[in-house]
Amino acid sequence: MTVKLGIVMDPLESIKPRKDSTLAMMYAAQERGWRVFEIQQQGLFVNNNEVLARHREVRVSLDETAWFTTLNTTSTPLADFDLVLLRKDPPFDMEYVYTTYLLELAEKKGLLVLNRPSSVRDCNEKLYALQFPDCCPPHAVSRDPQILRDFYEEHQDVIFKPLDGMGGASIFRVGPGDKNLGVIIETLTGHGQRQAMVQRFIPEIEDGDTRILLIN
Structure with missing residues (x-):
């Protein structure tokens, strides 16, 4: 059949x-x-x-x-x-x-x-990964702009991303001295009304990544 x-x-x-x-x-x-x-x-x-x-x-x-x-x-x-x-x-x-x-x-x-x-x-696509901390780069999740700024100040080269996006949409890399830091945080958090994620940038990503889909 x-x-x-x-x-x-x-x-x-x-x-x-x-x-x-x-x-x-x-x-x-x-x-x-x-x-x-x-x-x-x-x-x-x-x-x-x-x-x-x-x-x-x-x-x-x-x-x-x-x-x-x-x-x-x-x-x-x-x-x-x-x-x-x-x-x-x-x-x-x-x-x-x-x-x-x-x-x-x-x-x-x-x-x-x-x-x-x-x-x-x-299982939120971004937050669920935090259950496996050994596989995650240093990161923070907050709607508080100061917490996100503090993480940036510590690591200097970071990735900001929304929690509900996909396909690279609204993902920002922010390096040392980036003058757009404030507006990026405001945009992603909706002026402190939405949670956002920030991660330390991993240079190895430039070599690409591998994704595995399991169908059982």
Whole structure:
């Protein structure tokens, strides 16, 4: 029996096919003979305690100029899928939280959802790493501008980043004597209203990094 794979993700039109790992997963599933369905965040809804989705079945390719073709579009219960992958990119806002609630409702009724919605909700991409301090550079997290400034004064060459971003968005490297320090801290913290992270810069990052995706 053919496996039906649903993927909650950003619109296929908006991705960068050369480096999008979700597209690679879709292609790998398709090569195994699975049927692949794109589900956008706004397509999830509940009717009488049943979670449904408006989705489109697609055929994907590795052609960077035409990486998908829509086969059909319809709405069905999420329970019709064999499994659903949660691959929506940040920002992790309240709409993202609501998405995890809807998927969790479907999960409790027997649907296999990967990663678990509760885990995605609880494990912030930036803060979860702090549970493994031996793997982290010196760092600080605060909404207090003075605490962030003090860390910068100690280390001089640092990286500032938001807690809810991805893909390098709003990440700033600040070196010795940088005159933009104040405005960077103001922007990231919203004048002290949002938590932000600062880390000591690691020169080795210029050699690139390696990311491992585990699918079990």
